[in-house]
Amino acid sequence: MDRTAAPERVIFQEKLNGSLLLMSLLLGIVAFVVLVPLFLMILNSFQLSKPGEPMIYGLQGWREAFSSPGILSAIHNTFSLALARQFIALILGIVLAWLLARTDIPLSGPLEFMFWLSFFLPALPVTIGWILLLDPKFGLVNQWLLKLPFISEPPFNIYSFWGIVWAHLASSTIGVKVLLLAPAFRNMDAALEESSRVSGASAVGTLIRIIIPVMMPAILVATILGLIRSLEAFEIELVLGVPVGIQVFSTKILDLVIAEPSEYPPAMALSSTFLAVLLVLLCFQRVVVGRKEFTTVTGRGFNLRRTALGRWKNFVFVLVVLLALIVTVVPTIFLALGTFMKLFGFFDVSDPWTLNNWRQVLQDPVIVRSLWNTLVVALGSAMVGVFLYSLIAYVIVKTSFTFRGVLDFLSWVPWSIPGILLGIALLWTFLGTRIFIPLYGSVYILMIAMIIKSMPIGTQVIKSVMLQLGRELEEASIVSGASWFSTYRRILVPLLFPALVTVGLLVFISAVRDISTVVLLATGETRTLSLLMLEFATEGQFEKATVMGVLIVVFVGTAALIARSLGGRVGMRE
Amino acid sequence: MVRSYKRHKMVVCVTAAAILFLGFSQKSWGASQDKWKEVVEAGKKEGKVVVSIPASSELRKQLEEVFEQRFPGINLELFPGTASKMLRRISDEFQAGVRYFDIHIGGAGSMITGFVGGNIVDPIEPNLVLPEVKEPKNWWGGHMAIDKEKRFTYTFSAFLVSNFWHNTKSASAEELRSYDDLLNPKWKGKIGWYDPRQPGAGAQAWEFLWKHKGEDYLKRLVTQDLQLSRNPRVLAESLAREKLAVTIGINYYGFRSFVEAGMPLKALPIFKEGTYGTAGSGILAIIKNHPHPNATKVFVNWLLSKEGQEVWTKEVSQPSRRWDVDGTRWSRSRQIMRQRRTRRRKARVASYPIEAEY
Numbered sequence: 001m002d003r004t005a006a007p008e009r010v011i012f013q014e015k016l017n018g019s020l021l022l023m024s025l026l027l028g029i030v031a032f033v034v035l036v037p038l039f040l041m042i043l044n045s046f047q048l049s050k051p052g053e054p055m056i057y058g059l060q061g062w063r064e065a066f067s068s069p070g071i072l073s074a075i076h077n078t079f080s081l082a083l084a085r086q087f088i089a090l091i092l093g094i095v096l097a098w099l100l101a102r103t104d105i106p107l108s109g110p111l112e113f114m115f116w117l118s119f120f121l122p123a124l125p126v127t128i129g130w131i132l133l134l135d136p137k138f139g140l141v142n143q144w145l146l147k148l149p150f151i152s153e154p155p156f157n158i159y160s161f162w163g164i165v166w167a168h169l170a171s172s173t174i175g176v177k178v179l180l181l182a183p184a185f186r187n188m189d190a191a192l193e194e195s196s197r198v199s200g201a202s203a204v205g206t207l208i209r210i211i212i213p214v215m216m217p218a219i220l221v222a223t224i225l226g227l228i229r230s231l232e233a234f235e236i237e238l239v240l241g242v243p244v245g246i247q248v249f250s251t252k253i254l255d256l257v258i259a260e261p262s263e264y265p266p267a268m269a270l271s272s273t274f275l276a277v278l279l280v281l282l283c284f285q286r287v288v289v290g291r292k293e294f295t296t297v298t299g300r301g302f303n304l305r306r307t308a309l310g311r312w313k314n315f316v317f318v319l320v321v322l323l324a325l326i327v328t329v330v331p332t333i334f335l336a337l338g339t340f341m342k343l344f345g346f347f348d349v350s351d352p353w354t355l356n357n358w359r360q361v362l363q364d365p366v367i368v369r370s371l372w373n374t375l376v377v378a379l380g381s382a383m384v385g386v387f388l389y390s391l392i393a394y395v396i397v398k399t400s401f402t403f404r405g406v407l408d409f410l411s412w413v414p415w416s417i418p419g420i421l422l423g424i425a426l427l428w429t430f431l432g433t434r435i436f437i438p439l440y441g442s443v444y445i446l447m448i449a450m451i452i453k454s455m456p457i458g459t460q461v462i463k464s465v466m467l468q469l470g471r472e473l474e475e476a477s478i479v480s481g482a483s484w485f486s487t488y489r490r491i492l493v494p495l496l497f498p499a500l501v502t503v504g505l506l507v508f509i510s511a512v513r514d515i516s517t518v519v520l521l522a523t524g525e526t527r528t529l530s531l532l533m534l535e536f537a538t539e540g541q542f543e544k545a546t547v548m549g550v551l552i553v554v555f556v557g558t559a560a561l562i563a564r565s566l567g568g569r570v571g572m573r574e
Numbered sequence: 575m576v577r578s579y580k581r582h583k584m585v586v587c588v589t590a591a592a593i594l595f596l597g598f599s600q601k602s603w604g605a606s607q608d609k610w611k612e613v614v615e616a617g618k619k620e621g622k623v624v625v626s627i628p629a630s631s632e633l634r635k636q637l638e639e640v641f642e643q644r645f646p647g648i649n650l651e652l653f654p655g656t657a658s659k660m661l662r663r664i665s666d667e668f669q670a671g672v673r674y675f676d677i678h679i680g681g682a683g684s685m686i687t688g689f690v691g692g693n694i695v696d697p698i699e700p701n702l703v704l705p706e707v708k709e710p711k712n713w714w715g716g717h718m719a720i721d722k723e724k725r726f727t728y729t730f731s732a733f734l735v736s737n738f739w740h741n742t743k744s745a746s747a748e749e750l751r752s753y754d755d756l757l758n759p760k761w762k763g764k765i766g767w768y769d770p771r772q773p774g775a776g777a778q779a780w781e782f783l784w785k786h787k788g789e790d791y792l793k794r795l796v797t798q799d800l801q802l803s804r805n806p807r808v809l810a811e812s813l814a815r816e817k818l819a820v821t822i823g824i825n826y827y828g829f830r831s832f833v834e835a836g837m838p839l840k841a842l843p844i845f846k847e848g849t850y851g852t853a854g855s856g857i858l859a860i861i862k863n864h865p866h867p868n869a870t871k872v873f874v875n876w877l878l879s880k881e882g883q884e885v886w887t888k889e890v891s892q893p894s895r896r897w898d899v900d901g902t903r904w905s906r907s908r909q910i911m912r913q914r915r916t917r918r919r920k921a922r923v924a925s926y927p928i929e930a931e932y
Contacts, residue, residue: 138815239808243801258804259772262658342835346814349835364635427663431670441674520663523674524624524651535654538629540807540828 023401026391027410033452034413036433037425038275041417044428045268061265068266070247075273077161077241078249082230085165085173090223092169092323093177094215098207099320100178101185102193103307106317111324112182113564118327119175120509120556121335122549123235124537125344126171129334131239132345134158134166159244167236170327176229177222179506180461183498184218185211187468190305203307217464220288224281225415225457231274232418249273250418257420267421275416282412335553338546361536361547366527374528374555376443377518378511381450385507386500388451389458394492396459397466398474411459414452419516422453427520443526446518450511457510458503465499505563509556529555606705610875613703616868618647623869625677626653626660628855630827633889640885641876648869657684657773661692664861668694676864677873681855682720683773690721695859697725701871707878714895720857730878731856731892735782735849737768737775737825742838745819752846753787756795761819763799766809768823770802775852776823782850813839825854827891854892 045065046057065071099105100112133141134156142154157163192214196206212219234250242251249270256267309316338344342354361367389411395401396408417425426449430436439445469492477487493500515530522531533548617623627633634652641650653660657680664675665688678689689695698719702708710716718729740750744764749755756765768776784792801818803809806828812818813829814837829839858877864870876882883894893899 238805243808255804258656258658262662343814343831343837345811346835346837349837352835364631365638366634424662427666431666431672437670437672440672519655520659524653532631535629535631535634538654538656539631540810541631541831542807543831544631 019399020401023395023399024403026395027403027407030392030407030410030455033429033448034410034455036429037417037422037452038413040428040432041268041271041421041425045265045272047265061263062269064263065266065269068252071252074247074249074252077246078231081161081164081168081237081248082227084161085168086223086226086230088165089169089173089177089226090219092174093181093222094212094219095207096174096178096320096323097181097185098211099309099316101182102188102190102211103203103309103316105309105313105320109564111320112178113560114324114328115175115178116560117175117553117557118170118324118331119172119179120513120553120560121171121328121331122513122533122552123171124239125335125338125542125546125549126331127167127236127239128338128345128542129331130167130170131158132334133330134163159240161246164236164240164246167240168230168233170331171236173226173230174323174327177226179502180222180225181215181218183461183502184215184465184468186498187465187495188214190307193307194305197307203309206307216288217467218461220285221457221460221464224278224285225460227281228274228278228415231277232420234420250420253418253420264421264424271418271421274418278412278416282409332553335546335550338543339550341543344542344546357543357547361544361551364532366524366532369525370527370529370532371551371555373443373446373526374512374530377446377450377526377528378508378559380443380447381454381511382504382508384447385451385454385458386504389455389503390462390496390500392455392459393462393466397463408463412456415456419453423449423517423520426452426517430521441523441526445521446526446528447511449517449521450507450514453514453517454507454510457506461503461506462496462499465496469495501563501566505560508559508563512552512556512559606703610703613868613871613875614645614648617645617866617872618869620866620869621647622649622651623677623866623873624651624653624675625679625873626655626664626675627679628681628890629654629656630889633886636885636889637877640881641873644876644881645872648872650873657681657688660684661688664689665692665694668692668862673861673863673865675861676866676870678859678861679855679877680857681774682853682857683777685727685857685859686720687773689859690726694862695726696862696864698728698858698860698874699725701860701874702878703871704875704879706880707875712896712898714897718853718895720853726859728858728874728878729853729856730858730883730895731854731886731890732851732895733854733893734844735775735778735825735852736841736844737779737823738820738842738845739813739824739829739839740820740842741813741816741818742840744816747840747842750820750842750845753783753791756820757791757798761798763801764819765795765798766801766803766812766818766821768802768806768809768821769804770823772804774823775825778850778852779822786847810839825891830891855890856886856892856894 045061046059047055048058048060049056096115100108100115105111131139133139136142136154136157136159139154139156139158142156145151145155146153158167188211192210193206196210197203201209232250234248234254237246237248237251238254240246241248253267253270256263256270339357340353340355341347342352342356343349346352392407392411396404396411401407414422430440430445430448436445436448439448473491473495474487477491478484482490512528513530514528515534518528519531519534522528529548529552533545533552536542536545536548627637631654634654638650638652642648653675660675660678660680661684664678667674678685678695706712713730714732717724718732719725719727720729721727738750740747745761749758749760767779768774770776770780780792783795801809801812806824809818809821809824810829810832813821814832820842826833826841832839858874860870860874877886878896880896880898883896883899886892887894887899
């Protein structure tokens with residue numbers, strides 16, 4: 001007995017050492033790629049010399065950052081805007097995800113896809129579309145309402161606090177909540193809801209008392225994601241806020257970055273606030289999630305039956321359709337119209353329509369190369385990213401690795417650097433690391449950058465769904481003689497597949513749309529579609545930029561359709 | 575007879591001189607041609623040249639198309655973008671020992687403070703090969719540079735500035751004949767300015783007014799509640815929508831699509847106090863230890879040739895300093911061009927203030 005047990009222990013020990021080594025290696029790689037940019041960002045906040053001059057360090061950047069005029073009101077505006085829109089979006093997002101994933105609402109699939117679509121739409125043209133509707137002077141909605149006898153003043157003003165909140169909600173804030181929460185809601189065993197209903201609770205009561213607490217890891221990830229993204233958003237604020245004096249943190253950082261020469265030290269110092277906010281949010285997440293159990297998928301069978309909405313079904317359906325139309329059809333119409341206009345938003349010029357924008361963009365010799373680069377970068381980062389993030393999430397959730405908490409924290413770190421500055425931090429990282437130099441100037445460096453950037457969302461979404469999976473399924477597989485890999489492939493992957501597809505799609509979309517992370521890393525040969533869009537926007541050719549925006553939407557829309565069909569085919573089925 | 579002999583002698587001398595001159599010049603032309611062929615062949619072996627240019631997709635397209643047709647085998651990789659972004663990237667690459675860019679073309683601000691100041695550029699002169707480029711008399715004012723040593727930059731564009739624009743519906747040109755007219759309370763909150771706190775046309779206008787009208791004038795102008803923006807399109811839209819009556823610091827290029835769409839936007843006639851000259855974005859620098867030295871020479875010489883300058887002037891609407899490039903064919907700011915041609919005739923080179931900026 002002892003003779004046979006001893007070699008088994010040795011093999012187990014070897015396996016343990018092997019997996020320990022792999023996990024340590026993973027920790028080392030993640031630590032390197034996320035901590036080096038962060039360290040360089042902090043270091044450069046003290047660096048005072050101009051490009052090409054010898055290094056001088058000091059506190060001037062920090063002093064400038066926090067003593068610049070209007071910084072306090074910018075901080076106040078940033079947090080109040082972020083909290084207002086996240087509060088509204090979270091409530092709407094939870095209700096919509098529940099309705100679409102857990103109830104018998106008609107056309108749930110197409111409706112969910114419409115919310116996805118709202119997340120794909122580029123912010124700038126969509127915002128200009130809302131200006132055309134809600135501008136206090138010439139906005140079409142205001143003009144129509146002023147024709148009513150009892151309205152004497154324009155009721156809407158897009159250039160205001162609530163105008164900015166509206167533009168965010170209608171562009172992507174609600175859409176991303178649905179995108180993140182729906183897969184987690186789908187993984188919930190209906191037995192929990194049924195028990196609640198049997199005990200006499202209403203559908204809404206069940207949602208509040210049972211579903212939301214069980215969904216807490218996913219809801220927290222969506223909330224933290226939303227808050228961090230809200231802090232660094234600047235496109236809408238720049239167009240709607242700055243003209244009426246509403247400055248936010250990110251527009252201040254942008255001012256410093258686009259100055260000539262760029263003032264990186266104060267910009268980096270201001271960005272350190274992001275790290276502080278992220279740390280607070282992570283502590284909050286730890287306190288809320290703690291050691292509680294969130295398993296909803298167990299080995300006891302899985303009931304996916306949807307809740308019947310009863311007499312509310314049609315009413316709720318109409319409301320959801322209306323909301324979906326507002327966040328997708330309205331901006332899409334304006335986006336499409338803009339591509340055929342001589343001047344985006346100017347209907348009063350003589351002969352305002354033209355095909356020239358499309359003709360000129362499609363005849364641009366770099367368009368095909370840019371399309372190919374985009375496809376390679378987006379597909380590559382999505383595939384490698386999903387694999388890497390699922391490994392990280394697995395180590396955090398399913399192993400007893402001593403440093404899994406550290407790995408969990410590290411996976412959040414790329415979000416501590418605002419998007420505007422992540423590009424420069426990654427440029428410094430790649431230029432300062434020998435291993436990356438041979439890849440410099442190639443599409444691979446763009447892929448690596450995008451994998452690093454999407455690490456928080458990718459890892460955390462997979463992690464939140466992995467927390468829902470009980471151990472029994474894996475244990476049953478292993479007891480039945482399956483290897484670890486076989487268990488992973490045949491049990492975990494199918495259960496995780498909808499989440500993996502969502503993450504893959506998010507990384508893909510992020511890579512297709514991203515500008516700030518890759519703008520300093522791309523070359524003329526590796527230019528992506530979004531960088532071509534930036535090129536047109538920088539020279540003031542909004543109409544051509546909008547054509548690029550439409551092409552990007554078509555690109556990611558097609559990818560989303562493929563992903564949905566793939567997810568439905570391989571993932572869990574009802 | 576003596577007269578005939580003398581005449582004959584003179585003819586012989588002149589003919590001999592002409593033959594000698596032609597011989598020498600043909601020899602020198604032939605040598606230049608040989609050298610040029612060698613450079614082009616070596617450039618083809620290098621395969622490409624990487625150039626950072628001002629943000630203009632049309633400029634990118636036209637430069638790429640014409641250059642690659644002229645020099646098949648040399649891939650022109652153009653990177654349009656803002657100067658600050660390019661400066662950051664090129665200087666960071668330089669410090670890390672990575673050599674990717676060969677040439678930067680842009681405005682004076684970042685060129686002096688960043689590229690020349692950061693000591694990351696090579697001298698221009700050794701890269702000039704073609705006689706039509708090297709010959710100073712082909713250029714208005716001869717060869718010009720904006721750096722103190724006159725070695726590291728080449729200024730190929732020059733024009734008088736006309737970046738005070740108005741919406742003819744909300745402000746008539748007659749109301750704005752002097753810089754003092756901008757102080758009229760009527761224009762409070764109606765003047766947009768391309769942010770003068772960053773290098774560029776807005777800052778140049780600010781500096782000109784500071785030098786010629788004084789600090790008190792600027793202080794009074796600021797009380798007009800100036801609308802600053804770093805986005806030319808935002809200012810152009812505001813002018814088109816009559817939210818602003820006047821904008822300062824944006825040239826024809828920023829208003830092109832609005833003018834072409836028939837919006838009532840026009841450059842104000844030059845104020846009675848005068849205006850100033852600039853090189854616009856037409857300044858070239860070669861990055862130190864650039865990776866494609868021969869292809870760089872090919873591009874530099876081509877860009878500074880008649881053909882290259884015609885492409886530049888057409889796409890950027892900034893006139894070339896080459897005498898044989900007629901900017902009026904392409905520039906919509908004809909009034910400015912006419913003034914420049916008048917100045918050419920008067921040949922008041924010394925008073926031209928391009929170099930006075932530094």
